Amino acid sequence: MLKIDRRLIVHFDWALLALVLLILVCGVATVLSATYTPERLVSAVVVRQLVWAALGLLATLVAVSFDYRRLESWAYVIYAGALLLLLLVPVLGAVGGGSRRWLTFGPVSIQPSEFMKLALVVALARWLHRLAGDQPLPLAAAVVPAVLFAPAGWLVLKQPDLGTALVLGLSSASLILLAGFRIRYVALTVAVIAPALPYLWAHLKPYQKQRLVMFLDPMADPLGAGYHVIQSEIAIGSGQWWGKGFLHGTQSRLNFLPEQHTDFIFSVFAEEWGFIGALALLALYLALLLRCFLVASRAKDNFGTLLAFGVAATIFWQVLINLGMATGSLPVVGITLPFFSYGGSSLLALMIGVGLLINVSMRRYTF
Amino acid sequence: MIPLAQRETPLALRRRLAGFLAFAVLGLCALLGRLWLLQVIQGEEKRLLSENNRIRLHRVHATRGTVLDRNGQVLVDSRPSFDAVLVPEDSSNLALTIENLAQLLGQGSADTNAVLQQAKGRPAFQEIVVKRDVDWNDLIAIETHQLDLPGVSLAITPRRSYPLGGSLAHLLGYVGEVSEKEMAADPQYRMGDLIGKTGLERGWEKQLRGVNGGQQIEVDAVGRKLRVLREVEEVPGNTVTLTVDLALQQATEQALGDRDGAIVALDPNTGEILSYVNHPSYDPNVFAHGISAQQWRGFTQDAHHPLTNRAVQGQYPPGSTFKIVMAVAALEEGLVNPFTTINCGGGVQFGGHFFRCWKKGGHGGVNLHEALVQSCDVFFYQLAQRMSVDTIARYARAFGLGLPTGIALEHEKAGTIPDTAWKRRRFGQPWYAGETLSVAIGQGYVTATPLQMANLIATMATGVRYRPYFVKHVATLDGDVLEETEPERVQVLKLRETTLKQVRDALRDVVQSERGTGKKARLKRVEAAGKTGTSQVVKLGEVRLKAQQIPWQQRDHAWFVAYAPVEKPEIAVAAVVEHADGGGGAIAAPAVREVLETYFRLREQRSGRLYAQDRSAADRPL
Numbered sequence: 001m002l003k004i005d006r007r008l009i010v011h012f013d014w015a016l017l018a019l020v021l022l023i024l025v026c027g028v029a030t031v032l033s034a035t036y037t038p039e040r041l042v043s044a045v046v047v048r049q050l051v052w053a054a055l056g057l058l059a060t061l062v063a064v065s066f067d068y069r070r071l072e073s074w075a076y077v078i079y080a081g082a083l084l085l086l087l088l089v090p091v092l093g094a095v096g097g098g099s100r101r102w103l104t105f106g107p108v109s110i111q112p113s114e115f116m117k118l119a120l121v122v123a124l125a126r127w128l129h130r131l132a133g134d135q136p137l138p139l140a141a142a143v144v145p146a147v148l149f150a151p152a153g154w155l156v157l158k159q160p161d162l163g164t165a166l167v168l169g170l171s172s173a174s175l176i177l178l179a180g181f182r183i184r185y186v187a188l189t190v191a192v193i194a195p196a197l198p199y200l201w202a203h204l205k206p207y208q209k210q211r212l213v214m215f216l217d218p219m220a221d222p223l224g225a226g227y228h229v230i231q232s233e234i235a236i237g238s239g240q241w242w243g244k245g246f247l248h249g250t251q252s253r254l255n256f257l258p259e260q261h262t263d264f265i266f267s268v269f270a271e272e273w274g275f276i277g278a279l280a281l282l283a284l285y286l287a288l289l290l291r292c293f294l295v296a297s298r299a300k301d302n303f304g305t306l307l308a309f310g311v312a313a314t315i316f317w318q319v320l321i322n323l324g325m326a327t328g329s330l331p332v333v334g335i336t337l338p339f340f341s342y343g344g345s346s347l348l349a350l351m352i353g354v355g356l357l358i359n360v361s362m363r364r365y366t367f
Numbered sequence: 368m369i370p371l372a373q374r375e376t377p378l379a380l381r382r383r384l385a386g387f388l389a390f391a392v393l394g395l396c397a398l399l400g401r402l403w404l405l406q407v408i409q410g411e412e413k414r415l416l417s418e419n420n421r422i423r424l425h426r427v428h429a430t431r432g433t434v435l436d437r438n439g440q441v442l443v444d445s446r447p448s449f450d451a452v453l454v455p456e457d458s459s460n461l462a463l464t465i466e467n468l469a470q471l472l473g474q475g476s477a478d479t480n481a482v483l484q485q486a487k488g489r490p491a492f493q494e495i496v497v498k499r500d501v502d503w504n505d506l507i508a509i510e511t512h513q514l515d516l517p518g519v520s521l522a523i524t525p526r527r528s529y530p531l532g533g534s535l536a537h538l539l540g541y542v543g544e545v546s547e548k549e550m551a552a553d554p555q556y557r558m559g560d561l562i563g564k565t566g567l568e569r570g571w572e573k574q575l576r577g578v579n580g581g582q583q584i585e586v587d588a589v590g591r592k593l594r595v596l597r598e599v600e601e602v603p604g605n606t607v608t609l610t611v612d613l614a615l616q617q618a619t620e621q622a623l624g625d626r627d628g629a630i631v632a633l634d635p636n637t638g639e640i641l642s643y644v645n646h647p648s649y650d651p652n653v654f655a656h657g658i659s660a661q662q663w664r665g666f667t668q669d670a671h672h673p674l675t676n677r678a679v680q681g682q683y684p685p686g687s688t689f690k691i692v693m694a695v696a697a698l699e700e701g702l703v704n705p706f707t708t709i710n711c712g713g714g715v716q717f718g719g720h721f722f723r724c725w726k727k728g729g730h731g732g733v734n735l736h737e738a739l740v741q742s743c744d745v746f747f748y749q750l751a752q753r754m755s756v757d758t759i760a761r762y763a764r765a766f767g768l769g770l771p772t773g774i775a776l777e778h779e780k781a782g783t784i785p786d787t788a789w790k791r792r793r794f795g796q797p798w799y800a801g802e803t804l805s806v807a808i809g810q811g812y813v814t815a816t817p818l819q820m821a822n823l824i825a826t827m828a829t830g831v832r833y834r835p836y837f838v839k840h841v842a843t844l845d846g847d848v849l850e851e852t853e854p855e856r857v858q859v860l861k862l863r864e865t866t867l868k869q870v871r872d873a874l875r876d877v878v879q880s881e882r883g884t885g886k887k888a889r890l891k892r893v894e895a896a897g898k899t900g901t902s903q904v905v906k907l908g909e910v911r912l913k914a915q916q917i918p919w920q921q922r923d924h925a926w927f928v929a930y931a932p933v934e935k936p937e938i939a940v941a942a943v944v945e946h947a948d949g950g951g952g953a954i955a956a957p958a959v960r961e962v963l964e965t966y967f968r969l970r971e972q973r974s975g976r977l978y979a980q981d982r983s984a985a986d987r988p989l
Binding site: 132133135174177178179180230233234235236237238239240241270271274275278279282285286289290293296297302305309313316319320323324327328329 | 406407410
């Protein structure tokens with residue numbers, strides 16, 4: 001089906017793939033630890049995660065199989081498709097944990113918001129790559145990106161999924177900044193948004209407000225929202241230098257930790273592997289990010305740079321927010337730890353993103 | 368090869384890329400710092416916590432605010448109650464523990480299942496209330512059998528207490544466990560919390576509830592408390608002071624006795640509710656304990672409807688008390704003057720129907736004054752023939768009839784003031800002139816609530832209609848007043864002085880004159896003014912029957928509305944007695960007299976006491 005250029009195989013970014021696979025393996029192991037019972041070591045959750053990982057690898061391969069520059073012409077179609085899926089969620093979506101985020105196709109449930117992260121990056125890269133350069137961009141250059149972000153951000157926020165909406169916003173903002181948007185406009189934007197905060201506050205769900213209040217004053221609700229963070233901190237802290245060992249985390253196993261295999265998976269990992277383990281994991285993420293930035297800076301065109309950077313920024317923000325929340329440094333919003341948390345859509349979307357990164361990386365020498 | 372310029376990413380772009388990278392490195396370093404703090408610096412401490420393993424989060428319920436009467440007497444309070452609670456996680460064999468507990472407390476197995484059911488689908492560390500308000504014996508039993516009851520402990524929670532029982536129940540309302548819907552609306556509430564469900568408890572929920580506190584408690588493997596790690600003090604609810612006078616309230620209750628009905632007394636100069644009686648009533652303590660299905664059925668199926676807040680929900684035909692509105696309308700419209708006399712021969716023939724006066728032999732020649740004093744129906748039938756129903760309705764509404772008074776109680780009813788538009792809307796039919804005759808004596812479609820009638824007579828007394836209210840002020844425990852209710856003028860009657868004077872004179876003679884229908888309301892030292900009413904529940908045939916000959920549900924309602932003193936009104940009262948053994952003059956007027964009597968006696972006593980206090984203060988040596 002494809003005429004494979006020998007140079008593509010030579011330039012395949014094995015390092016990038018290897019880093020991702022390493023993190024993925026750690027993640028599956030930790031999901032296993034978070035969900036195992038003495039009667040059944042490998043839970044159904046782990047099996048499902050493995051299936052998703054396999055699908056993800058397949059998706060990665062598909063994502064490298066074509067020249068990423070063709071995305072330039074598909075960008076808005078992809079964006080429109082993702083938006084359509086998001087629009088279907090309130091209509092056909094399944095409710096889980098109080099919010100409507102999933103679309104169900106037979107045995108498979110997908111979360112369109114996860115794919116929107118990628119679609120938005122592609123669309124923004126498509127729009128911004130002609131503008132990006134040495135000249136600072138005028139204020140007007142942010143209008144189209146804002147228009148692209150707004151419906152997606154709004155739909156996700158309404159699900160409600162504050163975390164994903166936040167990542168969408170931060171990735172978009174990162175891309176605009178990278179493209180050369182003047183930093184002083186950022187200050188202006190902040191000044192404009194600040195008065196709207198009370199309005200936004202009024203539209204937050206009660207539990208979201210509570211989490212924010214709790215973050216500012218953890219003892220405001222020691223029994224509710226504050227509980228998760230307190231337990232998470234205890235789990236992480238009790239890992240100390242070397243951790244309690246694989247499958248030996250007590251805090252998480254005793255169900256003290258809610259959402260221990262999704263949003264709070266890092267607490268399980270840090271409890272079992274200690275500071276050394278956490279350090280290693282952070283090093284892996286840092287290496288991954290360095291690699292991503294390298295790909296971005298070596299891409300042969302602006303589109304490639306922005307595309308690679310967009311994926312990298314998404315990964316970075318999710319890592320930062322997820323870990324910040326688990327360690328009690330940031331308010332609790334629902335967000336997965338890339339390649340680590342349980343969750344099919346998240347993994348699949350990120351693996352496609354990795355595919356795109358490799359795609360950009362290996363085609364830097366071709367026409 | 369491709370030209371360099373095309374392949375190279377613009378310099379600025381790469382510089383910004385480097386900036387982002389620096390930011391990312393910085394972010395990860397910050398996280399690392401945080402992890403260092405948690406795992407290395409605080410690691411030992413966290414390890415201890417995780418090994419001793421359990422931290423319980425214990426809610427400390429805020430004590431609900433006290434409710435006082437206007438003189439500082441306690442109307443509603445909170446008392447400590449011991450609840451048996453269970454943390455499922457601390458019990459290795461949950462079913463056995465519950466079984467043991469059930470045996471100790473003597474509860475049936477059904478309850479055991481209910482508790483198990485409750486435990487499902489909830490985090491195992493969350494405590495479940497197994498039994499509320501356990502008595503002394505149970506308390507000791509639980510304490511002594513602690514070893515057989517892992518995970519079970521006693522929690523002290525404040526419980527709502529209504530020391531007066533059913534007194535004022537319809538105004539105070541009651542509290543109950545918060546519902547799913549209420550929890551969704553306000554995240555401050557948790558399962559098992561109490562919330563005001565009706566009346567004052569509901570309307571002033573925010574002021575009364577206070578702020579719950581919490582404790583982070585370290586417990587051992589069987590759930591025994593080791594130490595409190597962190598604590599947030601609860602803030603008790605605010606104190607609400609009512610306008611109600613407890614002594615007057617109790618006298619009013621006595622005045623109504625065990626007859627069904629309602630009496631409302633208010634201050635016509637402000638709209639403050641002074642007493643508020645509904646009979647029958649219910650004991651709100653029953654709700655505070657958690658009402659059983661059987662008790663609830665008992666309430667709802669009772670033919671006397673104890674849960675009905677008659678004073679604002681009971682819509683009764685006002686009977687002859689409505690003649691006050693008719694008299695004002697006739698004078699203002701210039702249809703009568705003090706000398707207009709009509710002959711009452713015991714009834715009026717109109718449209719093929721004979722409209723009777725209550726006095727079989729008729730009143731003879733009566734003017735407006737006498738017609739009010741003796742409550743002559745014929746006089747008002749004649750007025751009705753000269754007045755359109757829409758005019759009557761206009762005056763009735765000026766007195767606040769047909770509209771909710773706006774008192775802060777839920778489900779207040781508006782009553783009905785019919786007019787031509789109303790009838791078209793309601794029945795799709797035109798208004799018939801004959802129907803106006805019924806309206807003129809407060810029958811037919813006219814209905815009003817007792818509170819509206821109290822408001823009506825208060826408005827008549829002062830010329831100003833206030834919104835009735837019952838919360839005087841809300842204050843913190845330290846006595847700092849947070850909010851104070853200001854009297855709210857809803858309407859100032861724009862009537863001629865002569866109109867007011869003539870009607871008021873007549874109302875005074877209703878009580879003060881020997882011919883007056885309300886003479887049984889006469890007081891010893893204070894002049895009162897009022898109006899009687901007897902309203903038919905069902906249209907009876909031509910034959911007059913004695914009350915005792917009629918089935919209870921079909922007997923008339925007796926009304927009396929009054930204010931006093933005549934010269935400078937201080938109190939206005941409306942009383943309705945359902946299915947009374949006699950008319951307003953015989954049944955309702957004496958009840959109102961008791962209320963007024965008590966009011967003036969209390970006032971005298973209190974001013975005397977104040978005087979005595981002043982004296983003693985003055986007499987104190989310097």
